[in-house]
Amino acid sequence: MSLTTRSSLPSGGSRRPSFHTRSKGRSSSIVSARAAGKSGPVKKVVLAYSGGLDTSIILKWLQDEYNCEVVTFTADLGQGEEVEPARAKAEAMGCKEIFVDDLREEFVRDYVFPMFRGNALYEGTYLLGTSIARPLISKRQIEIANMVGADAVSHGATGKGNDQIRFELGYYALKPDIKVIAPWREWDLHSRSSMVAYADKAGIPVPEAKRGDASAYSRDANLLHISHEGNQLEDPWWEPEEDMWTRTVSWYDAPDEPTELVITFDKGDPVAINGEDMKPHEILTKLNEVGGANGVGRLDIVESRYVGMKSRGAYETPGGTVLFHARRALESICLDRGEMHMKDEMSAQYSELIYNGFWFSPDREMMQAAIDKCSESVKGDVRLKLYKGNVIITGRRSPNSLFDEKLSTFEDDEGLYDQSDAGGFIKLNALRLRTLNRVRGGH
Template identity: 70%
Template sequence: MSDIKKVVLAYSGGLDTSIILKWLQDTYNCEVVTFTADIGQGEEVEPARKKAELLGIKEIFIDDLREEFVRDYVFPMFRANAVYEGVYLLGTSIARPLIAKRQIEIAREVGADAVSHGATGKGNDQVRFELGYYGLQPDIKVIAPWREWDLNSRTKLIEYAQHHQIPVPKDKFGEAPYSMDANLLHISYEGKALEDPWSEYEESMFLRTIAPEAAPDTPTYIEIEYEKGDPVKLDGKKLSPADMLTALNDLAGKNGIGRLDLVENRFVGMKSRGVYETPGGTIMLTAHRAMESITLDRNAGHLKDELMPRYAELIYNGFWWSPERAALQALIDSTQENVSGVVRLKLYKGNVIVVGRKSDVSLYSEEHVTFEEDEVYDQRDAEGFIKLNALRLRMAAVKPDMGHVG
């Protein structure tokens, strides 16, 4: 790796990536290009430019990727109703392929021969970033400082920063109670005080949601309109993908919706406790399933549900750019052609409650399901249906050696 001339660094402007920036310059004696992505993390990204300039960086990229993030990554994932291990809405996972893609694009644009990230050697993000890099440019060189340097403690990082006159935020001098990752879909909190899975999180930690018990006593009703599996209108107002998620985040946060305390299985093998806020995403998952309930064929829906854990695992593990994820996405998207209509929801003290759904292409037939008299369904037909389905059971029942339990 000694022949590296230029590297593109995924740069947040925080302490860790500022240290990485200086470390890359000193260790590899190479030119560093910084890339800061605005994916709705809720913080100003322009200060990252000033910090990069202070450290002598000439080529600085700061990109607003919020619309692309929601349109091309979050929405496709929600068409699949993807949840990892039954509960996690993949908020961190789904942001990594976009960041990796843009880094590779910049590397090509500026003629860089390497890319670098600030993910540690214990977590999932190193895998997600690097699978993305290699999937998009097989010959790219990757520098992962956390797997190379000896700055393996907060104290050493701060000492390094002070020695090299890198600005250190005052709150970094002490031990932070947790680490955070944020984007428009979610915020994750991990480490330190949360490492004991028996310890309850502190209420003051949360940034996007109020506690369910502190939410209003009066429920909030909303209507979400869908077109081909994606939410396009909120209470009759057409919104862009990023604006839709922003609005749902606000509504959910005010009603205490979207918190999750989870012990998950990392791809690298260890278990990890994390606490997540995914307010708007929690609404979208419930609303999308409600929309599918009246517009999606039964067996197509069941097939989607069978494939969903595999799809979610691919995203969690970093295989967004894999051929199998693309194949699954094509199947999922094909099922969404008629997932259009309106869902009415009640938001109340941490709960998302479906109270209505309608569609011009609904498969729901009141004529068929009514308990009153109808002219479209002959109930006598059910007898033959049952007997044909019972045939193998009846045959097995008369032959004890075929496994009948009586």
């Protein structure tokens, strides 16, 4: 269930200051043209608003440059910090309509768990923690835009990254005629110092870490993961310092005794830990706690962005890493070989669709239908140990298990399998190889 709260300023509430930051020589006609957009003036825009410095600057910039009403939307996706302060910041900047939504349960139930059923790994490593949050934010923004009669939406993604694509593909898939404002692609605030100067003149508080040469990491967090980019990580040879990591302890500092868990699955989704039934977001929260405490889920990679450049990122996904390995272990006894191998073949394409922002595409939905059908038989328990960054599977059981002890045994199988049959099977498979050798000669 999503909890939505909405605030309104009284009619006599404070309005935004009239400060404008524009390049010398910019005419008012250019500003008017921008405010008019490509298909008429922008009257009301819904901004994905975190309450941080960047989106606060964007809020003010939208008011200045587009002379429009700004509605803020702040999503609680389990990022681990209070979202309510964003309300006060938006009110102080003159916003009359403010949405603060608790989307944790919907996020895990309808986005994270379906994605995990597909064993999604982008480029074989990344568990897509940032990617999977964007379609839900886009969907909720469009819902709010429809609710308040907004004619535009806006986001804080840069023009170099993947998130601009993910947000906007979601917007257009759900509301094809929506206007999209992407400030990073329009404004002339192209450095941290220029943004800080803008904030100072507009009366927006600037944390000390954002001033001068003190360059903080760029981070994105939700209940599935936290990412770290920028700063010294832009040198792919640089080893991250321990104080960069926030959700996982060092492998060296992790407990010397393993933590044992039993995770119960039904239709491919986890439903209980150590026999205790939990809601989806509660399960992920619990696994984040125990996984992080055992140093599980750290990842340092260089990935291929959809826009064409390479990017280095450090990720912490403790609960997701545990779930990934646990589900694979249960699938090994619940899925037929053909099911497993076809699913593995789809996984790379499925992961790429999500990474590139095509969650609402028909091809992703087609794959999801096959993945969900395949997951219907994935039911049972997985026992595992967490130890110094490792997820160690120690057992799996299922009422749908295809593992037949009588067939697999090295002892007497009571005539269930005639080993002499294997000779003909091998010769049939070797027929083309023998024919090639006769015609083309040996290697």
